[in-house]
Amino acid sequence: MSTHQRTFTSILTTTKTTVKSTFTVFRNEDVIEANEITKKYYTIANDTTKYSDSIQAVFDQAIEDCKTQDVRMVQHALMTFVTHHPEARKRRIKIPSLSHRNPKLSIPAKAVYMAPGPVVGDKPIAPTEDVSGEQFLDYWREDPNLNEHHEHWHIVYTDQPLPDPLFPDDKSKEYIKDRQGELFIYMHRQMNARYIAERLGIGLGVTKPLENYHELIPESYTPSKHLVDNNDQTTFSARASGLKLADVAFPGRGGGPGYQITISELEKARDLIRKTVEQGHFDDEKKTPITVELLGRAIESGLNQPGFEKYGTPFHNFGHMLLAFINFQNTKELDSGVMGDVRVACRDPAFWRWHRHVDNLFKAYQEKLGPNHFNDCPPVKISSDGIILCFKDKIPCIKGLKDPQQDEEASKWGEQTFGGHHFHKEHGQHSTDVLETKMKQRQFTWVEDDQSSQTIEYLFPREWYYFFRVENTSNKNITLTFRVFIVPAELCNNFTEWIEVDKFKQEIPANCRTVVARDCDRSSVVRQPPQKTLDELDDTAITAGTGDQESEEEQYCDCGWPFHLLLPRGSRNGMKFKLFVFISDWEKDKVPRVTRCGSLSFCGAEKPKDKYPDIRPMGYPFDRPFKDGSFEKVFIKHIYRLG
Structure with a gap:
């Protein structure tokens, strides 16, 4: 070091x-x-x-x-x-x-409760009688790496203009990173879609948006007694069931002037956003047309620029603060709940309810745009059996190999097994229609105390390869973007519930049938390189460098979704999902090949002022509603196989 x-x-x-x-x-x-x-x-x-x-x-x-x-x-x-x-x-x-620099902010609740009907291969763990449904998801909401992802994203994508590092x-x-507002919406939407999939797996149902600011909030949250900031010994207050939002007056820092956040301000900001969406333009003198970027920024932290003074209220941020200090009305003490600290906010069920409401405001704008038309699809086909999934431990030739040799051998094996004269044949014994997850255990060590430890549980997928049978029907080489999504089958008609699991670039030769191999751990949403081992889960994935010779972009390796949460947990008897592969023209997308550094989809460009590496709207093709609210009506003529 x-x-x-x-x-x-x-x-x-x-x-x-x-x-x-x-x-x-x-x-x-x-x-x-x-x-x-x-x-x-x-x-x-x-x-x-x-x-x-x-x-x-x-x-x-x-x-x-x-x-x-x-x-x-x-x-x-x-x-x-x-x-x-x-x-x-x-x-x-x-x-x-986060677990290294502030370990007490990383530890989940000590008692881990599992819902009835865990994943394939696990034995049921009966819940205790005093556990509410929300606590069944403690293992997910309080996952240290999930919370670190949320914190790190807000460091990379700060919502206020940054000074130029060199000037x-x-x-x-001064600048805000390219498509900051749009990515704020998309990244949090993807987090919520994943959370909803977890909820369905244990029978809790879809997250209810926190849209009535006067309701008594039934979900409670009590943080672990060990959840303490290492620097100033800050603790976090519990949020009891049955509280509701109320105005909060804050003292100023260092004796400076205080400030107040009111329910009335929050309602006015919400109503202005709704009015803006309904009329199709901002309520400024120029009647500026809505863009996804401006609307996303207005929702997150307000618009602090000339002409947009009406949009100065930081709607999303105010919601966090009111929920964080919901106890102020009872105790008159400004002890923040976890919602006020980006390092731990995801732990509270209210985080997900609030962000569901925030996302619905943006969704209302997307619904007014109408469906996509997909009139620029490339001349390629996927056969009726063109999407093949194989567990890595069932591919004998890659056992014990590492990248890049593993990918090379997997590609050869895929072509030999599923390509050539096998191109239209059954997948055979190597493939699977069921992806699997399981709960693992690891020891969390209190490094700054007496090296004592406790057992925590975490989700982990059984790793797999995709093999896509693709045919280029044109007489020239073509470069494609593969976009891979999954969704709980019961939610497939809601475009906001589709979960991105990968996006990558691939060239296909002219007049060629080929098999494209793709390792699940190269996912475009995952922090790269992926954290898999116990040491990687507890620390940064790459050892800090020692000199000037390393790539300056590698700081962005720390940004991205945790690999071990790539798949939803599912259920004991299996939970039905749809897997959808959308192929678009890379020349119209300009999506770069994912390096083994950072998350392309969630963290964007590696350099501060670079453009986001995809021209298409974030979440494409699930950035607009479906015709007649039907997934199949929109995509049926483009689909060769539905998983």
Whole structure:
């Protein structure tokens, strides 16, 4: 580990303070203030004439800042710095995993309750009588890697303009990452679709949106007593059943002016968004047409730009804050619930209800667009038996191999087994129509205490390969984008419930039938390289670098969905899903081949100002409603096989 990495890690892990942090990414003013600190760090890092080691100078300044400013704010600013500044990225200074830098914020609830009817191969575990249905999903909501994904995404995609790393004082060069607003909606929609699939697997039903701000919220949430911030010993308040949202007045930081968030403001912001969607344009003087980007940003954190003053209320963020401080009406103490901290917000069932409501506001806009027409499909076919799934442990030639040799051998095996004169034949004994998951156990160690540990459970898939039989009917080579989705069969007619599991580029020779092999762990949504081993699950997947020779983009490897949650859990007797492969023209998509770094779909471009690596709308072809509300009516003429 380099000296820089050790210093950076120490700032995040060992800084102690007796002053309770009030920083949250769900308050715009806090993020703006943190970005000013990041701006200062950029300036120091760029001054190579004054500092012989400007990166170390940044860390020295951060250590001093922690003594006088909100520690969480300084740490957030510093993590933003190492994520976006080219010199820090070039040196591969990496953000340690949440379980390493703040282990007490990573531990799930100690008592793990499993619902009746677990996955194939597992024995039922009877729930205790005092457990509500929501607690059956603790293993998923409180998964340390899921929560780390959510936190890291909000570091990469901060919702306020960032200064340019190389020109921090030039306000005209401030930027928000390409398609930030659209990706905010899509990434959280995908999280919710996965959560709903988990709910269906244990019989809880679809998540109910939290759209009535005056209702008594029946779901409760009590965090583990061990859930404590390592730096300032912050704990999180429980949220009892039967509470409802109420106005909250917050004191200012450091004796500064306070602020208030009210239900009335939240309702006005919601109603303005609904009005905007209904009329088809923003309520500004120019009547600016709606774009997915502007609407997504307006919903997340408001629009802080000339002409859009009406849209200044950060609707999504206000919801987080009101839910986080729902106890204020009873105790008059500002002890935040987990909804106020991006590192742990996903643990609360209210997170998923709130985001279901947030997504429905955006969905209303998409429904007004009408169905896609798909008049630019490439000249390719998938045979009636063209989608083949094979478990890796059933492919004998790849046993013990690693990439790239594993992929090479799997491709050869797939062509020999399913291609050539076998192209239209039955799949045979090697294939499966049932994908499997199981619950595993691992030990979580309290590294900063006495090295004691406890057992936690987590979901893991049985790994597989896709083999796609594809025919190019044209007389020229063609480059394609394969888009792979799954959905619980009962929800297939709702376009927002389709779960992206992969997206990749592949060239097919002219007038050729071929078999395309694809490893499940190369998924476009998964953090790359995937975390599979116990060591990888408990720490960053790539060891921090030691010098300047490494790729500066590799900081983005830490962004992406956890591999072990790639598939929904399913049910003991099997849960019916549809698997859908949509093939589009790469020349119209420009989707790059996924490197073994980061998540293409959730984390976008690797460099801060690059374009998002897909021209199509996010979630395409499931970015618009189906004709007559029917999946098959829209796709039937494009489908050669429905899984």
